[in-house]
Structure formats: C-alpha cells, structure tokens
Amino acid sequence: MKIKKIVSILSVAAVAAFLVLSVSANGLAQTVRPVNNGVNNGTERVASRRMEPVLEHPLVPVVRWAEKERPKIALIKDYSATLTKQECINGEVQEAQIMDVKVRHEPFSVYLKFVYPRSMAGQEAIYVAGKNDNKLVAHGVGIQKVVGTVFLDPKSMFAMKGNKYPITEMGVLNLVDKLLEVGRRDVKFGECTVNYSEQVKIDNRECTLIQVTHPIPRKNFIFNIARIFIDKELNIPIRYESFDWPKKEGAPVTLIEAYTYQKLRLNVGFTDEDFSHLNPAYDYK
Secondary structure (H helix, E strand, C coil), rough: HHHHHHHHHHHHHHHHHHHHHHCCCCCCCEEEEEEEEEEEEEEEECCCCCCCCEEEECHHHHHHHHHHHHHHHHHEEEEEEEEEEEECCCCCCCEEEEEEEEEEECCCEEEEEEEEEECCCEEEEECCCCCCCHHHEEECCCCCCCCCCCCCCCCCCHHHHHCCCCHHHHHHHHHHHHHHHHHHCCCCCCCCCCEEEEEEEECCCEEEEEEECCCHHHHHHCCCEEEEEEEECCCEEEEEEEECCCCCCCCCCEEEEEEEEEEEEECCCHHHHHHCCCCCCCCCC
C-alpha cells in the first residue's frame, strides 16, 4: 500500500535529520525547536540552544495518504458495488442492510436497490444532483408499493428514516472526504494511536487495515476505535467501521457505523438511463 511508501520516505528523512542534528527520530518525521537555557559564563547570560524532537502525530501519514488519493478516486467516472451498511441510530444498532448500488461522480448520481432485509427487498431509490428538483425518487415494497413513486427531500424525515446519513453522502468518495474531515480535526489533539495490519481480506481481496484508537472519551473525538480497510490493488477504502467507548468498564464496545463495498467494478460506463426512474429495467410505477 502507498501509505507504506510515505512512512518509508519519512524514515529516510528522519535518518538525515539524525546525521545533521544528532537527534534520534525513531523512524518518524520530526521538526526541531530551540529550548532557551540560561547559562552564566561569568560575564553575561548567554542563551544556549538544545535541539528537542517534536514527533509527528500518528494520524498525519493517514491524512497525507487520503489527500493524495482523493483526486485519483474523484477521477473514477462511476462504479457498481454491493453495499452492506449497519448503523446505530438513536442509541440502537439497526439490522444490517444489503443493497446493490450504482454511483456516478458527475453529475453525482446514486441508484440503489435493497436486497436485504426481506422486508425491504426490491425497494429502489434514485438521486441525481440537479435533477427531479434535487429530490430522492423512491418506491416501497409490499403494501407501501401501492403509494407508487414518491419524490422526497433527501434530508426529510421520511427519507432519513432508518438512515444515519442522506443518500447525497453515499459512496466511496464521500467516505474519503469524511475521513479527511475527521482526521484533520483529530491531529490537533493527542491521545491517539494508529496501528497497521497486513494480509487482511475483505471479500477475498487483500487489504491493509488501519486502526485508529482514542483510548479516553473526550468531547473532541467521535469514536473510540475506527478501522479503515484499504484495497491494496485499487488503493480505495472498501470498508469502514467505528465503535463507541464501552458504557462501563469491561463491557464491549458498541458499533457506531459500518460500511462495506463488495464486488466493486470501476468505470462501468453508466448512462443517464441508469439513474432514471423511467428505466424499464427498474420497478417504478
């Protein structure tokens, strides 16, 4: 994974700093700052300068990677995938949902069809930025299907029912943007560890796992543990999961949210029809 290359480059820089400044960097990039120690040489007070290492925040390489890869992910025209999502809403962990999705970046477009749970299987939703008055176009299943096609504000109570985020924030690129937002904020604070694991597989695809831990609950942090699974071949996050702090000592952590993109196919070549409720392949009325 390319994060390893970044860490390798930082290690070379640290060695150079050691040779020039005689300061051990322990494999991390560092800066130096002077420390003023008053020393009386018998005639006047002279300020001596001691070089003291300032270690790089452990999240910085992750943020740097996301900043570098984000433009490349944005260049992907479209993709299809099977998305599994599970979220904690109003303090309750919801049942996992599985859906087939199509996503296009320009204009931002989403089509999804629920596969699981059975009570939602066959339900479809479409959103296209700038189309349909920027409304979500959906239909239910079962008795709800009698209502037919409905046009909803993506952030309305009905559209958001059972969802932590609106459909306008779906997709891998939006996930990377969220990681950047949280990472840039968290680097301002301490109490953070980052660990890397190799040879981790999601849907038989080799991934690098990045685990970020905030051991102590603080108002600055939104999770206790977050795990990001980066597909080694595609260099794209294909799973993200985060957990809250235990409610009491010894209790298990609680899931906040988890999203997994499987069977990912890039640059499929979707057309406007793929994001139209008039598509005869779909089950809209």
